[in-house]
Amino acid sequence: MLEDTYRHKGMRRDLIAELRQKGIDDERVLEAFWRTPRHFFIDKAFEELAYQDQALPIEAAQTISQPYTVAFQTQLLGVKPKEKVLEIGTGSGFQAAILAVLGARVYTIERHQILYETVTDLFEIIQLPQIRVYFKDGFIGLGEFAPFDKILVTAAAAEIPAPLLAQLAIGGCLVMPVGDEKGQTMQRVSRISELSYQTEEFAQFRFVPLLRGKNYKD
């Protein structure tokens, strides 16, 4: 049984204060963090660390992003209720849950079968079945459901995959860390019209790489 105790809530309140102090000022994003118990998304062995502002290991040698990073990307994305949002890199499912709590219609893609299965089960248990999870290669996106109002990539690559830019709605934006394994710059690309896009650059981050193909479990 997944429990959200007063202790968890206390630690979560402290984490939200820390995010605020680090510059996150979108109240809706902070509220979504309050409503999304991060310890549900990690292994019990790390439960004590769930509300530290740090990335933690998950299955398939991947990581649940640092809370500050999730908050920063979510704030840049500027999600509004009912928007259709595509996430590449489901991982633990925490970021997808934050987007759903903000009222988005979330489609999320993961290339590791084990993570896909774990998250699908978790979303049933914690009652977020409205999030659609796909076991696919995120480089090609989800053309059958395009266009998306917002696209969020939570793994890094040297450049933004062209299919994702094509699947962005006009007036929408895509947020992704762009760079090599030494470090990446957070970019926000807004689609101005059919053919024109505008790019803004933000701070440096460290993400796991966006990899091609699917990874079937052993």
Ligand code: SAH
């Ligand atoms: N958003 C996640 C962060 C997980 S780390 C969270 O909140 O926990 C990034 C994830 O991207 C990893 O799970 C990794 O397996 C996945 N990933 C990497 N390349 C991918 C691709 N081409 N398609 C889909 N997922 C990918």
